Amino acid sequence: MAAVLVTVAYMLLALQAAQPGPTAQPAPPARTMVVSVVGTNDLHGHVEALPRFGGYLRNLRRVRGKDGGAVVLVDAGDMFQGTLASNLGEGAAVIRAYNALGYSAAAIGNHEFDFGPEGPAATPLSPSDDPRGALKARAAEARFPLLAANLTEAPANLPVAWRNVRPTAVITVGRLKVGIIGVTTTGTPRTTIAINFQGLTVTPLAAAIAAEARRLRKGDAGADLVVVIAHAGGDCRQLTDPSDVTSCDKQGEIFQVARALPTGAVDVIVAGHTHEAVAHRVAGIPVIESYSGGRAFGRVDVTFTLGDGAALRQRPRLLEAKIFAPQTICTDGPAGTGDTCGDQHYEGAPVVADQRVAAVIAPDVKRAAVLRQERLGPTVTAPLTRDRKKESPLGNLFADLMRAATPGADLAITNGGGLRSDIPSGPLTYGQLFEAYPFDNRLFTVNMTGADLRELLAQNLSRGGAIVSISGIRVSARCEGTAIVTSVVRDPGGAPIGPDEHLTIVTSDFLATGGDGLFSESVQGTGHGEGIGIRDAMVALLRARGGVIGGDQPALFDSGHPRISYPGQRPVRCAGAR
DSSP, X not given: OHHHHHHHHHHHHHHHHHSOOOOOOOOOOOEEEEEEEEEEOOOTTXXXXXXXXXXXXXXXXXXXXXXXXXEEEEEOSOOSTTOHHHHTTTTHHHHHHHHHHTOSEEEOOGXXXXXXXXXXXXXXXXXXXXXXXXXXXXXXXXXXXXEOTTEEETTTTEEOOOTTEESEEEEEETTEEEEEEEEEOTTGGGSSOHHHHTTEEEOOHHHHHHHHHHHHHOSTTSOSEEEEEEEOOOOBSOOSOTTOOTTBOTTSHHHHHHHHSOTTSXXXXXXXXXXXXXXXXXXXXXXXXXXXXTSEEEEEEEEEEEEOGGGGGSOOEEEEEEEEEEEEOOOOSSTTTOSEEEEEEETTEEEEOOHHHHHHHHHHHHHHHHHHTOEEEEEEEEOBOOOSSSXXXXXXXXXXXXXXXXXXXXXXXXXXXXXXXXXXXXXXXHHHHHHHSOOOOEEEEEEEEHHHHHHXXXXXHHSSSOOEEEESEEEEEEEETTEEEEEEEETTTOOBOOTTOEEEEEEEHHHHTTGGGOSOHHHHTTOEEEEEEHHHHHHHHHHHHOSEEETTOTTTOOTTSOXXXXXXXXXXXXXXXX
């Protein structure tokens, strides 16, 4: 009987073992989230482009809203300087538009310092004037922070801490914390009016970024995504393959910064300053830059895994980053007022201008339009074109006008970087002149010897950047061994200028106080302000002159007989020179 019971027990156990157990369920797929980092740079006051940009942005936000993602909108600096609509309010129109567009942060660029104190004066006129007054006023109006992690202020030499200006910002999108770091180019002290920058110092970009990134990442509640907005840039000619950097200027400032950063310190860099395009992976970091003037915007889509179930307790993890080439913003229709951008589509929908943005800039656009159409008298018979790298009709015209406005000056020198827009054929208007020279610089005279002048011209020819424009002299450069040697004669007349001859040179307050590093400190010390705005002086002369002006007039520009002749192309490199 006991044997039977044991047998039955074994049979029951075997039967139980044969019953199918609960079916194993596959683990649910991990949840993901896409963050589109949209970057703009170097708007330079072209607010008319912003309603259309708002249409692209609305379409992208709609898509990210449907898939549970987000858009982070940032700017890499030089927002204000450049157009009547912006400059008349010292950048206030840009801030209103950026508020309406929903920016998360913007970097401070070198030209953010150009307006100086609040009001019409571009530089302090009394000890009570704040040389950063206009910039501070715009920062206070912004509903997003302005970032400057590598700007320090005397006497404590700590990062600037003006109202709504700080090194970094942190925003939250869904479960993600996004840290944003802002920096500006080391060239800022030389590329704005020096007196407006006094007391400030630019520290090395990479060191400032690395330090702030460590702080942002620190701890369990640290940033999941770190974005750098840098008013420092590069230049790439091929934009179809982000991994191919063979067409890029690898010595560009932002490329050097990216290579100097610790691995994993930052996830995306939005660059600016050079007005060129970048859409590449540099030292593993997606870097984007999108020309200037509101012509385009950049984008990087960053995908995170959020996990599921127990994994939701873990930190989000970055899976991939997709880099887009700069997206050109359409320009058809009346400026800032068009209902649509023609037949342009973006993210599966027509691009419709954002009328909220159009409304906030409308008063500025209207006021600027009245001034823009004011005729100055002369008719332009052939376009007055600009060229940063070589002599141009526009540069020569401006130098001629500056010399004519300063009786007693032997010659005029101005910088090619100050030429911002060509002047087309037709009746010359105030708006065309303004946008060709939007800076509120004043006439300044300095004194130097013929030998100093020759050295200045040789240095300008031997380095990159903008060429100078001259009036009252002609220059011939040649190589003697490894050195560039220049000969200078008066124009007209052709009388040689000797090395010991003392000369009075009219230039801009920007150059005369150290801008572009053109004049030595000893020459800067001889400077004297004329108290006259350069653009105002040019307007008065043009109104009195009338007649015709043409970029093809030999007295203004003759490619066969240039005012500055030199071997090859700039930068001039003599045989054997390093």
